[in-house]
Amino acid sequence: MSKFWSPFVKTLVPYVPGEQPKLAKLVKLNTNENPYGPSPLALAAMRAELSDDLRLYPDPNSDRLKQAVATYYGVPTAQVFVGNGSDEVLAHAFHGLFQHGQPLLFPDISYSFYPVYCGLYGIPFEAIALDNNFQIRVEDYQRPNGGIVFPNPNAPTGCLLALEAIEQLLKGNPDTVVLVDEAYIDFGGVSVISLVASYPNLLVTQTLSKSRSLAGLRVGFAVGHPDLIEALERIKNSFNSYPLDRIAIAGAAAAFDDQAYFAQTCQQVISSREALVLELQQQGFEVLPSAANFIFARHPQRDAAELAAGLREHGVIVRHFKQARIEQFLRISIGTPEQNQALVDALRECLV
Numbered sequence: 102m103s104k105f106w107s108p109f110v111k112t113l114v115p116y117v118p119g120e121q122p123k124l125a126k127l128v129k130l131n132t133n134e135n136p137y138g139p140s141p142l143a144l145a146a147m148r149a150e151l152s153d154d155l156r157l158y159p160d161p162n163s164d165r166l167k168q169a170v171a172t173y174y175g176v177p178t179a180q181v182f183v184g185n186g187s188d189e190v191l192a193h194a195f196h197g198l199f200q201h202g203q204p205l206l207f208p209d210i211s212y213s214f215y216p217v218y219c220g221l222y223g224i225p226f227e228a229i230a231l232d233n234n235f236q237i238r239v240e241d242y243q244r245p246n247g248g249i250v251f252p253n254p255n256a257p258t259g260c261l262l263a264l265e266a267i268e269q270l271l272k273g274n275p276d277t278v279v280l281v282d283e284a285y286i287d288f289g290g291v292s293v294i295s296l297v298a299s300y301p302n303l304l305v306t307q308t309l310s311k312s313r314s315l316a317g318l319r320v321g322f323a324v325g326h327p328d329l330i331e332a333l334e335r336i337k338n339s340f341n342s343y344p345l346d347r348i349a350i351a352g353a354a355a356a357f358d359d360q361a362y363f364a365q366t367c368q369q370v371i372s373s374r375e376a377l378v379l380e381l382q383q384q385g386f387e388v389l390p391s392a393a394n395f396i397f398a399r400h401p402q403r404d405a406a407e408l409a410a411g412l413r414e415h416g417v418i419v420r421h422f423k424q425a426r427i428e429q430f431l432r433i434s435i436g437t438p439e440q441n442q443a444l445v446d447a448l449r450e451c452l453v
């Protein structure tokens with residue numbers, strides 16, 4: 102706190118990202134990064150950008166990247182917005198589409214950045230409780246609202262909401278924006294981008310940080326009706342004309358073009374997840390059904406905070422949230438088979 106702070110800054114409660122440890126040797130299963138590297142074609146495209154042209158500003162509209170996303174999903178480029186990580190895209194959506202009198206609705210167990218953006222932009226919200234199985238019940242969102250947002254699959258639970266249920270939600274809330282945050286959709290779900298043409302109130306965000314293994318590059322995007330996209334462009338062009346640099350535009354577009362590498366690495370993560378779920382169940386863990394690149398698990402006899410601390414002593418880091426309802430869960434990112442084995446071995450030692 103300082104006398105130089107504005108009264109507004111004093112009210113902020115910022116997001117706390119997962120740890121990025123300086124120790125290289127740790128098995129890092131705490132922030133849902135992809136254990137495999139980015140597409141070799143993406144790396145080559147980025148290397149090709151390292152030239153004298155870096156003295157020039159990038160394309161403010163990132164047309165090359167919008168085109169790659171539009172082609173991949175079979176939508177017009179006017180329905181695509183890109184930003185500096187999907188966190189930035191989400192922030193613009195909160196700012197431009199959720200600032201109405203009514204409360205924004207999102208699940209009580211969800212991405213912890215949502216309440217932070219509400220604080221930043223002065224948006225009232227209501228957290229809607231997940232059911233006892235940690236599932237979203239769409240009936241509970243049938244109430245006056247200034248918008249609805251949730252991750253699908255949900256984070257940190259990993260649970261997927263069926264496309265039909267999302268369509269029911271859209272039909273029941275035609276007058277407010279429904280934002281589906283598909284950060285993890287490529288690990289076992291079907292994107293609702295296919296519904297964008299039918300529902301002008303649907304905005305879908307995705308990131309290249311998880312399934313395309315580019316968390317370090319900071320690229321995300323949204324797909325929705327051109328009117329929603331225009332709102333995001335208005336915010337973006339009132340804030341930063343060049344959120345994506347030349348290297349990011351080239352690398353992200355190439356990552357989208359390399360469908361074979363994408364499909365192969367996603368499948369490897371999914372197979373590893375299924376194997377890891379079986380291992381943890383054999384150790385007595387209850388594991389929520391996951392369609393993401395992480396699992397959410399609790400042990401009926403062991404305290405999760407102690408397990409997380411024990412794992413750390415064995416060189417494995419996972420995420421533990423000190424939050425009501427989920428304080429006995431661990432969120433474990435899916436690593437390579439070797440990393441997952443290190444986790445299983447460390448857990449075995451912690452559980453004796």
Ligand SMILES: *Cc1c(COP(=O)(O)O)cnc(C)c1O
Nearest residue numbers: 186187188212252284308310321
């Ligand atoms: C990781 C994540 C994001 C943010 O992704 P970036 O593109 O890296 O900013 C958004 N939503 C959820 C639910 C996430 O887990």
